[in-house]
Amino acid sequence: FYRIMPIIIGFEGSANKIGIGVIKNGKVLSNPRHTYITPPGEGFIPRETAKHHQEWIFPILSKALAEAKITPAEIDAIAYTKGPGMGGPLVCVAVVARTLSQLLNVPIIGVNHCIGHIEMGRLITGANKPIVLYVSGGNTQVIAYSQNRYQIFGETIDIAVGNCLDRFARLLKLSNDPSPGYNIEVLARTGKQYIELPYIVKGMDVSFSGLLSFIEERVEGWLRGGKHTKADLCHSLQETAFAMLVEVTERAMSHCGCNDVLIVGGVGCNERLQAMMDEMAKERGAKLYAIDERYCIDNGAMIAQAGAVMFESGYVTPLENTWCTQRFRTDAVPVTWID
Numbered sequence: 001f002y003r004i005m006p007i008i009i010g011f012e013g014s015a016n017k018i019g020i021g022v023i024k025n026g027k028v029l030s031n032p033r034h035t036y037i038t039p040p041g042e043g044f045i046p047r048e049t050a051k052h053h054q055e056w057i058f059p060i061l062s063k064a065l066a067e068a069k070i071t072p073a074e075i076d077a078i079a080y081t082k083g084p085g086m087g088g089p090l091v092c093v094a095v096v097a098r099t100l101s102q103l104l105n106v107p108i109i110g111v112n113h114c115i116g117h118i119e120m121g122r123l124i125t126g127a128n129k130p131i132v133l134y135v136s137g138g139n140t141q142v143i144a145y146s147q148n149r150y151q152i153f154g155e156t157i158d159i160a161v162g163n164c165l166d167r168f169a170r171l172l173k174l175s176n177d178p179s180p181g182y183n184i185e186v187l188a189r190t191g192k193q194y195i196e197l198p199y200i201v202k203g204m205d206v207s208f209s210g211l212l213s214f215i216e217e218r219v220e221g222w223l224r225g226g227k228h229t230k231a232d233l234c235h236s237l238q239e240t241a242f243a244m245l246v247e248v249t250e251r252a253m254s255h256c257g258c259n260d261v262l263i264v265g266g267v268g269c270n271e272r273l274q275a276m277m278d279e280m281a282k283e284r285g286a287k288l289y290a291i292d293e294r295y296c297i298d299n300g301a302m303i304a305q306a307g308a309v310m311f312e313s314g315y316v317t318p319l320e321n322t323w324c325t326q327r328f329r330t331d332a333v334p335v336t337w338i339d
Contacts (some may be wrong), residue, residue, distance in 0.1 A: 006076035008311060009064065010304025011057075013093030014085025014113050015137060016044045018053040020060050021301025022068035023308050026123055030067035031294070031301040032060050040173045043166065050088035057096055064300065072104055077316070079307020082110030083328035084138065090324040098322050107316040109307040113298075114139060114330040117264040118150060119309055120302035125289035127262045129338070133249045133277070134330075136265035136298075137162035140206065140245070142252045143330060145338060150330050153252040154204030161241055162267045164208035168237055171219055172230050179297075184234045185270050191235025193228060199240055204251060206244045211237075242273045246280050259286040269296035313337040 005025035012019040012033075019033030036052035038044050065072065080097035083090060101108035118132055132143040132150070140156040159167075162181060169180030174187070198214050200207040215237065222228040249261060261281055263274060269292055278288045295302065313336040 019300035020064040023304040046088040083325035110317040116302040116306040119306040121264040127289040130260035130262040135267035158209040188234035191231040195236040309337040
């Protein structure tokens with residue numbers, strides 16, 4: 001027996017954030033998270049990130065339940081990130097979700113991280129079947145719903161745009177607090193000069209590794225000579241990378257005949273990217289749907305929301321299949337909750 005409006009708790013820990021969120025009937029009851037922040041010039045290593053999640057998961061769980069004003073007995077189902085993501089962090093969060101599922105004797109739902117982002121975006125903005133630009137540290141995809149799948153119309157052929165930004169921030173020794181991408185965005189606002197950088201679009205796909213290598217080879221000379229500032233470099237990288245993303249997104253909108261575009265993922269809260277996408281959308285008579293850092297950045301509520309729509313359409317994950325995978329394609333999941 002389950003309530004007409006089930007309460008779903010979602011666990012997210014695929015990268016450097018541990019988040020637990022509670023959803024009831026499309027309403028976010030709580031959504032606390034904690035970020036593993038490394039020193040400037042460093043990335044986050046899977047083993048150390050997993051240790052961070054192990055340290056914080058129970059305090060965050062207690063906070064999620066307290067803010068939602070519910071007891072564990074009121075939980076109807078548990079959702080967790082099955083993948084994609086980093087192995088160690090994924091597994092340590094999944095172990096807690098599995099254990100809680102068995103202790104409470106409630107169903108468990110393995111959620112695709114990418115679909116979590118999309119479903120949260122749809123919930124918050126009200127967008128129905130938009131073209132989705134999903135941009136984060138680990139993924140860059142242009143997605144549209146078709147034939148009961150979130151089909152990938154274009155993607156990066158090497159590294160994600162967020163990974164390009166993160167590694168660029170390390171070159172400049174920018175702070176990782178609150179995130180490298182945010183600090184690039186702030187610095188870019190004061191950039192005065194645009195430096196021409198490689199612009200790599202191949203049909204519907206994009207490439208960022210060559211762009212990053214081009215900068216890595218020249219950054220010391222640019223800064224040492226005093227001709228360009230760090231702000232100029234941030235501005236130039238953003239304008240180039242985001243223009244590539246807007247181009248392939250517009251092509252997908254044209255191909256699908258769709259006038260709605262939704263940006264999700266951690267890079268999606270970048271206001272410059274939103275402004276460029278909005279300008280393109282207005283030129284087409286289309287509408288941009290965007291969300292802020294509460295729901296763009298990895299969080300537990302997005303996993304709970306994806307779990308909720310899956311659960312309500314009759315899907316649960318058998319316990320023996322509650323493993324994790326570092327590679328989990330967005331288009332590998334049957335979408336049974338959209339007509």
